[in-house]
Amino acid sequence: MATERPLRADARRNRDRLLEVAVRAFSRDGPDVTLDAIAKEAGVGIGTLYRHFPTREALIDAAYRNELARLCDSVGDLLRDMPPDQALRTWMDRFVDYMTTKRGMGDALRALIASGGNPFSESRDQLTAAVSTLLRAGAAAGMLRTDIEPDDVLVGFSGVSLATAGPERREQAGRLLDLLMDGLRLQR
Known part of the structure; x- marks a missing residue:
């Protein structure tokens, strides 16, 4: 089995830019936005887009999964930079942003599912793993239940x-996330 070579720095930047633009374009214009328009907005040629994402479905899937990874991967940085309770509350806001993006991409995601993707x-x-990490850190610090x-x-x-879309x-x-956070805190 062949292993994939890591992307060159410029190729990584192009891929990341394409994913960023794709999320915005699919959220704004729906699943029928042209791939050419996405490539143009990202500042790359259509060949570069197809090199990274051979189909529209591959681009939609990668854009969504990239948003999910960004959210989940932020846990380590948050815990490094702030106390666990603040890290959890900050992550809650990021989760709401992620859900807003997911809703915005709804038509594109439904099209992907209709084509057999998941x-x-x-x-x-x-x-759940991200939330578990945040909760364990807060409990270990004596801040969370x-x-x-x-x-x-x-x-x-x-x-x-x-409820607050x-x-x-x-x-x-x-305000509702603050209330939820109050319920998670260890009562002294």
Whole structure:
């Protein structure tokens, strides 16, 4: 079995830029946005786009999974840079942003699923692992309760996100996340 060679720095930048633009374009214009328009907005040729993503479905899948990875991979940096309770609260805001992006890409994701893809195959496991890490760090620091199921917390975040969809309700989402955070804190 051949192993994939790591991308050159310029190829990595092009790929990352294509994914960033694709999320924005699919959220704004839906699944029928032209790949040529995405390549142009990313500042690359269509051949570069197809080298990284041979099909529209591959681009949609990679764009969604990249957003998920960015969210989940941020846990380590947050825990390094701030106390665990603040890291969790900051991650909650990022989760709401992720859900907003996911909703924005809804038509594109549905088109991907209709073509036989499953962009969500690992989402729940990755999100639960991220929440688990944050909860364990908070419990170890004596800041968060130890009797919390990560999946329950994830459902709570999701509920807040769904109930407060739209930028005009972002302030309310923050207040609800603060309430949820208060319920997670260790009472002294």
